[in-house]
């Protein structure tokens with residue numbers, strides 16, 4: 347039995363579960379709308395629109411829930427990027443994923459109470475939670491109230507620009523999700539991290 | 552050469568005279584029909600009586616001046632006997648012209664195909680339910696119709712002009728009451744299934760859902776029974792949107808194909824989920840996604856093979 351750290355408090359796990367479920371709904375319905383076609387139906391269009399709208403609002407509320415606890419608890423310590431020497435640490439981590447794992451090297455930045463993420467994780471989480479999510483949510487809300495969008499932005503339709511930004515941010519977040527899912531399998535065992543995000547305890551390698 | 556100029560001038564002056572007299576003539580009617588109140592000399596009492604004009608007999612002279620028949624005198628369509636007031640009681644029995652009386656078989660208007668329109672109209676729910684009682688003027692305001700799709704620049708204006716033709720009646724129990732004993736149903740309620748309904752009604756025409764595209768006329772006039780109306784979102788919200796043959800049929804030709812967007816014509820004024828995709832971005836995203844999956848798969852396979860061996 348390896349050592350265990352309580353790294354994922356209840357609020358985080360609740361947020362994460364809700365976020366994950368509704369994000370998958372958004373992803374599925376979003377793709378379905380973007381590629382809507384009378385002959386090939388992933389999700390019927392009206393249902394896709396309705397569930398995308400509802401899930402979007404849920405994610406928005408969940409995001410504020412996350413932000414609230416982010417500000418009020420100590421979890422934010424894991425998100426503080428130390429810019430000095432960042433590049434070097436990222437390269438070390440990448441090198442580890444590309445070569446190190448296969449040589450059964452020790453992880454260069456093992457999970458600890460003070461820092462649960464490795465530099466790569468930290469960077470992507472910050473990017474997703476504080477760049478992509480705000481863009482996604484802001485553009486999503488705008489598309490929900492299109493009358494608020496300016497009609498013309500330097501010759502390009504305002505709604506078009508908003509929709510493009512929304513779809514692009516959605517695409518990047520989906521890419522993140524795939525990577526996220528894959529690297530979650532690289533814990534102590536294949537499923538160890540998935541257990542952690544459910545029960546809160548991190549198994550140390 | 553000089554001779555031609557003189558002739559042109561003469562024409563222009565004649566035309567000016569005609570327009571002027573037409574305006575003056577109309578002014579004769581509009582001094583009552585263009586006002587909220589009208590006045591006349593009461594020969595019996597010797598006084599000037601002032602009365603309210605029936606709002607249904609009120610004519611908006613500004614609208615009249617933008618209509619397709621702006622060159623007309625009132626008496627081109629109405630009996631000259633209307634020049635006297637009080638109008639003779641018999642005048643209200645006067646038979647009105649139909650569009651086809653003037654436009655039928657006329658080379659100048661061939662491109663509109665009035666005959667085809669009339670044929671389609673005769674198959675519409677309105678005509679089938681009411682016969683002659685429902686005629687072209689019910690939608691085409693004789694004192695204000697202006698071409699929408701054929702001449703308006705912006706889709707928003709096309710939609711608003713066209714929809715107003717239906718709403719003037721379906722949203723007005725007095726006009727509706729001329730045709731039916733029932734009250735018109737609330738369109739907000741009957742179209743509640745349509746999300747962002749208010750937005751749809753400014754971006755798409757009633758006829759885009761309530762008719763089927765007809766190749767021989769620009770705007771189909773065969774209003775279908777409500778059961779046959781378009782309800783399937785994807786008919787519009789997809790790459791082969793029906794709107795490209797109806798509402799956007801005019802713009803499609805001038806559309807900027809090189810912009811890289813599917814159905815780019817829509818983008819001048821809006822963005823339609825499902826119908827506007829950027830081809831380049833689509834390819835780029837599929838490729839990036841593919842590369843990512845391949846990369847991760849290789850990593851996964853290596854993890855299993857190399858690590859298992861060790």
Ligand code: HEM
Pocket residue numbers: 353354358362365366367369370421424462467471474475519523526527530539540541542543
């Ligand atoms: C089916 C979907 C998902 C699964 C199975 C999943 C799984 C996991 C696992 C195992 C962890 C803990 C390991 C680690 O810290 O890296 C985690 C953490 C995290 N996940 Fe996910 N995830 C999913 C969807 C998402 C989505 C859609 C987002 C956001 C866009 C997200 C954002 C995060 C963040 C920010 C953390 C770190 C939380 C913290 O400790 O502060 N996850 N996830």
